[in-house]
Amino acid sequence: MTRRGFFVCENPRKPGWELEPLAPEGFRLLGWRQSREDEIDAGVGDELASIFARALTRVALVTFPRSTDPQAETPVSFTSEDRIQILRPTGWRERLRVIASHSPVALSERLPFRLLLVSTRRSDVVKTLFDGAAWSMQAQAILLGTPDAPAPTMDWRAYMSLQEHPVSRDALASLGLAAIVLPGVDGDVAGLTATTAEFERQVLSSIEHEAVRSGFEWRVLPEDSFADAMANREQ
Numbered sequence: 001m002t003r004r005g006f007f008v009c010e011n012p013r014k015p016g017w018e019l020e021p022l023a024p025e026g027f028r029l030l031g032w033r034q035s036r037e038d039e040i041d042a043g044v045g046d047e048l049a050s051i052f053a054r055a056l057t058r059v060a061l062v063t064f065p066r067s068t069d070p071q072a073e074t075p076v077s078f079t080s081e082d083r084i085q086i087l088r089p090t091g092w093r094e095r096l097r098v099i100a101s102h103s104p105v106a107l108s109e110r111l112p113f114r115l116l117l118v119s120t121r122r123s124d125v126v127k128t129l130f131d132g133a134a135w136s137m138q139a140q141a142i143l144l145g146t147p148d149a150p151a152p153t154m155d156w157r158a159y160m161s162l163q164e165h166p167v168s169r170d171a172l173a174s175l176g177l178a179a180i181v182l183p184g185v186d187g188d189v190a191g192l193t194a195t196t197a198e199f200e201r202q203v204l205s206s207i208e209h210e211a212v213r214s215g216f217e218w219r220v221l222p223e224d225s226f227a228d229a230m231a232n233r234e235q
Contacts, residue, residue, distance in 0.1 A: 006211040006218050007031045008204065009226040012191075017184040018138065019191035024166040027191040028200065029184070029223075030207070031230045032216070044130040044187065047214065053127035055210040056144065059202045060178065063119040063143040063152055064129040065159065076125055083119040083151035087159055117159065119151035136187030139163075144179040144194075144203065152176045169195045179203060189230070 009029040012019075017029060032048055044052065056062050065087070066076075078084060120126060134140040141163055145152060152175050162171075167180055172195050179194035194200035208218045221229060 003033070004216045005033045005229065006207065006216050007033070007226050007229050008218075008220045009223050010220065012223050012226075014223060014227075017189055017191070019182060019184045019189075021163060021165060021167050022180075022182060022191040022193045025168055025193065027193040028204065029189060029191055029226065031189040031226060033230060033232065044135060049127045049130035050123075051210045051214055051216075052130070052207070053123040055206040056142065056181075056203070057121050057123045057126055058210075059147065059206045060144040061119055061121055061147060061149055061151065062126045063117060063145065063177075064126070064141065066116040066118050066129070067132075067134075076128055078118075078125070079122075081120065081122060082125060085117040085119075085151070085153070087115045087117050087154075087156045089156050115156075115159075117154070119145075121147070135183050138183045138185075138187065140183055142181040143175075143177050144181065144199075145176060146178050146199070149176060149178070167193060169193065 007030070009031075011026065012029040015023075019027065019029070032044075034045060034048070118125065129135070129140060129142065141159075143152060143162070154175055158175060162180060163182070172178070172180060172193070178196070178199045179192060182191050183189075184191055192200065192203060194203065211218055219229065
């Protein structure tokens, strides 16, 4: 039987994780292994989404993008506890970049010329960021602020720069953020970069707490052992 586990690699160096925006200043690599009964093709299943949502909202204000297309997202009833911003590309260059990033098939559909940026401490809302294909296609980003911080204010360009360019700790701090989590290859791993070691410790400790509480083992591994654990090749 496959053992369910969460794994952390503290100093990943190999490029195969597809987390290049985080690589210049270093990051923590997170991975997970589900039982064969719970496995999905790629990304995060329902139980893992719940673990992440509970863990992150325990220690952070969580901000993430949502499509404005009601057919592309799980319906959510927002409340006064949530902060919603609308992001739009402001110039023709930014609109061309949106078009260029989509396949010819996607061009026949509505292009995402508008996104909602949701900031919340509600785990049921955060859980929805793992719905659909955005996470497994690495088109998602989780922005974390301290629990008492105001919701970050940013425009389309600032948000996109966090996914397309190397992310520095100074850049995160300038946007009022304490950390960022990005999906890696096929959405089966994630990278975490925090502005301080203390906030990184809080995030990882919270994920560990929720993972162990849900019956997952928690292990901190060197990169080769991490890869073996993800592939279920460990002895």
